[in-house]
Amino acid sequence: MQFDFGQNWAEFSDHALTSERVGQARTDFLRLLEGIPMLGRSILDIGFGQGLSLLTAASLGAKVVGCDINPKCGDVVRRNRKFFPNIADSEIPVVIGSILDEATVRTLQEQxxxxxxxxxxxxxxxxxxxxxxxxxxNAASLVKPGGYFVVALYNRHWSSQLWLAVKWLYVKSPRIVQKLLVYGLYPVIWFAKLLVTGANPWRKERGMDFFYDVVDWVGGYPYEYASIDEVKEIVGSMGFECLRAVAAQVPTGCNEFLFKKPV
Ligand SMILES: C[S@@+](CC[C@H](N)C(=O)[O-])C[C@H]1O[C@@H](n2cnc3c(N)ncnc32)[C@H](O)[C@@H]1O
Structure with a gap:
């Protein structure tokens, strides 16, 4: 059973997405890909969700393809084109399917x-x-020799097992219990984030919104995690060089990585 990311992205886009947030998402996307030219480059965004990275790359002149398992994300990305005036009328190619599915991987190769x-x-x-x-x-296999693999993955932490239990409970529960979990954990997560970062938890990065992030954090199942060293080891064993690893702001957040595939 999987959390309905598409529904959360649809609600985020309808109620919380603003031009200011789109600008912030663009700034953070460019920071992560700093030094990598985008104009005319082919970019595949796997799990594009609300589409902010996919649409930012397209608006910068990249030849993009998106992939997401949730069909609602396809509708959301079409609607969110309006925030990107230079591509508002362009068709953005998306493949709806799982990156674990061989047929989807083949389609992405063909695209x-x-x-x-x-x-x-x-x-x-x-x-x-x-x-x-x-x-x-599967994702790494789609990078060309000399190309880049940009990935963010949940960090390993002593509380990761607790998060796994919370998320499992969420997806197994009726709607009313799901709401109770979100509203019950919201203040706990808010205070924990304040304590760890010393910054206002409502001030978000990447154009995100605290409430919709809490829904994602509480419900986002399946859920796995890995330390920075574990990810370097896994991707390194496929021949990639790690050019950059940025630790998550909070210990259970996502570490960001920039890998390069040898020519
Ligand atoms: C937490 S969201 C991240 C969205 C976006 N990449 C971002 O940076 O905000 C995870 C996304 O991965 C998608 N996803 C989950 N499992 C997937 C799979 N097996 N194949 C492709 N996409 C998947 C979900 O539907 C969801 O849109």
Whole structure:
């Protein structure tokens, strides 16, 4: 059973997405990909969700392809094009399917250049597939020699097992219990984030919104996690070089990685 990310992204887009947040998402996307030219490059965004990275890359002149398992995300990304005036009328190619599914991987190969994509980007996704290692392997296989693999994955922490239990309970529970979990944990997460970061938890990065993030954190199942060293080891064993690893702001957040595939 999987959390309905598409529904959460639809509600986030309808009620919380603003031009200011789109600008913030763009700034953080460019920071993560700093030094990598985008104009004319092929970019695959796996698990594009609300589509902010996918649409930012397209608006910067990249040749994009998106993939997400949740069909609602396809509708959301179409609607969110309005925030990107230079591509508002363009069709953004998306493949609805799982990165674990061989047929989906084949379709993604066919949609991109024969040698693979210049950049494969997947932020906060591969740990939600139910088989993180296989998902990493499938995503990495789509990078061309000399290309980049940009990935963000949940960090390993002593509380990760507790989070796993909370998320499992959420997806197994009726709607009323799901709401109680979200509203009950909201203040706990708010104070924990304040204590750990010393910053206002409502001030978010990447154009996100605290409430919809809490829904995602409480319900986002399947859920796996790995330390920075574990991810470097997994992706390194596929021949990639780690150019950058940025630790999560909070210990259970997502570590960000920039890997390069040898030529
Ligand atoms: C936490 S959201 C991240 C969205 C976006 N990448 C971002 O940075 O905000 C995870 C996304 O991964 C998608 N997803 C989950 N499992 C997937 C799978 N097996 N294949 C492709 N996408 C998947 C979900 O539908 C959801 O949109």
């Amino acid at each position: 991109g250049p024969a040698s693979g994509y210049d950049i494969v980007h997947s932020w906060g996704v591969l740990h939600h597939t139910g088989d993180m290692r296989q998902a990493i392997a």
